Amino acid sequence: RGRYSQGGSIARQAAKFGEMIAVCDVDDRHTAEFNQAFGERLHMYRDYRELLSQERPQVVTIGTPDHWHVPIAIAALRAGSDVYCEKPLTLTIDEGKQICQVVKETGRVFQVGTQQRSQDNSRFLQAIAMVHSGRLGKNVRAAVAIGGGPSCPPIEGAAAPDDLDWNMWLGPAQEAEYSEQRRMEFRWFYQYSGGKMTDWGAHHIDIAQWALGHDQSGPIKVHGQGQLPEIVPPQFDWAAFFSGRQQLPSAFNTAMNFSIEVEYADGAQMSVHDNYERPEDNIQFGNGILFEGDAGRIFVNRGKLEGRPIDALSEADQRELDEIVVELYKGKQPGNHMGNFFECRQDGSLPISDVYTHHRTMTTCHLCNIALMLGRELRWDPQQQRFADDEAANQLLSRESRPGFTA
Known part of the structure; x- marks a missing residue:
């Protein structure tokens, strides 16, 4: 019948x-x-709009x-709520621009559930x-591995269970027949997610x-290669597809393997x-992530966190790094990610995973996917948040929503 483990988990944390x-x-x-x-x-609801209103x-x-994150978040913000939303926040780059604007307009507190910024023994910090x-010296380069997506045979439709509102589950996405596989494995459909990339x-x-x-800006060039399932x-x-005029095949369709610069x-x-x-x-x-500079590699x-000079740090070196970690965490001691959200509600500070930096992260993720879709190098203007002289790529910045489900 599908899972709600993450949604239930963060709600219990908030409680x-x-x-x-x-x-x-x-x-x-x-x-x-x-x-x-x-x-x-x-009080129990099927429609988030009724919950917010009542x-x-x-x-x-x-x-x-994922495809429901931004529409619900925007409605909640405009209803006067502070919001903790799971990652990935956006389905498109323009969704990110839109929700950043709404957070700014409403002045509400917004935390994204990228808990690596808070937890895991601060090893990422x-x-x-x-x-x-x-x-690590100069000219530090990062190599990121995130796994690839699966493939599957064509999926046959079925009747949705009576106690499931399948039309509401689809929401802004294109109409599609119900299947348990589509519902449970939504991450492998570009209709609802961005695969492992997002x-x-x-x-x-x-x-x-x-x-x-570059957590407040973004890249200027993205290029590489990858493989989508053969059914695409x-x-x-x-x-x-982005404009709603064409459907993807009814099967997993996100990238299976990729190497992108x-x-x-x-x-x-x-x-x-x-x-x-x-x-x-x-x-x-x-x-994981490999960082390499001319003086070290971690x-x-x-x-785990390993490599040199990690293995050769003195106590004084570690104290200095701990001070930098506190600076990275906006002057606070890293800890519980949900706790940071509620603390920021009290003191009015910006959460550690704020909407603005997360939008920049997701922009890079979406750029990688668009480079795979178009199969060529892309040049991006992080200030204008558009592709440079590339109207074909700019058509993939937003998606057409089904009538009645526009954020």
Whole structure:
């Protein structure tokens, strides 16, 4: 019947900081299960618009499939709620521009669920501190591996369960027949997500771009190669898909493997891979970030932080890095990501995973996907947030929403 593990998880985390009053899900079974966990005292809804109108909540957490993140978040912000939304926040680059503007207009607190910025023993912040302190030397380059997506045979449609509002699940996406596979594995459909590029890119590209000093800007050039599932026609009209005039095949359709180069205006470079291999240096990893400069090399993922000069740090060196980590965390001690959100609600400061830097992260993720779709080099203007003299690519900045579901 599908999963709601992440949406339920962040809601339960938020409940530690306040009173839970209502739950909304298009699946009646999910709302009933969640309500039961709270003593069956919550008000239950299928339509988030009714919840916002009738409950007027102070805080909204969002853990839906990706294509619903921005429409619900914008509605919540305009209803006066502070928002904690799961990653990846956006389905398109223009969605990111739109929600940044709404956050600015409403003045609400907005945190994105990229918890690597807060948790995992601060090892990602330690890695960034190593780069920013100059301990890796100059000309630091990042290599990111995030895994690839699967393929599958064509998916047959079926009747949706009676206690599921399938039309509402689809929301702004194109009409499609129900299937349990489509619903449970939505990340592998460009209709609802961006594949591994946005799923794990929202984490690792985020950290790499922050370390390289471009978390508030973005690249100027993106190029590379990759492979989509065979069911996607080689000359598929992506502009027609983005405008709603053409459907993708009913099967997994996001990138299975890829190797992409990302370049920034100051010469900084990052590469993004499904799997990174460099046999001559005995380097191979499928998930993590490798930072290399002319004075050192370190590797970080959720399980470890290793390399030199990490292995040779003195106590004084570590104290200096710890001070940089606090600076990176906006003068606070890193800790619970949800806790940071509620703390920022109290003191009015910007959350550690704010909407503006996350939009820049997601822009880079989307640029990588667009480069794969079009199969050529792209030149990007991070200030204008448009492709330079490339109208074909600019047609992929936004998507047409189904009537009645426009944010």
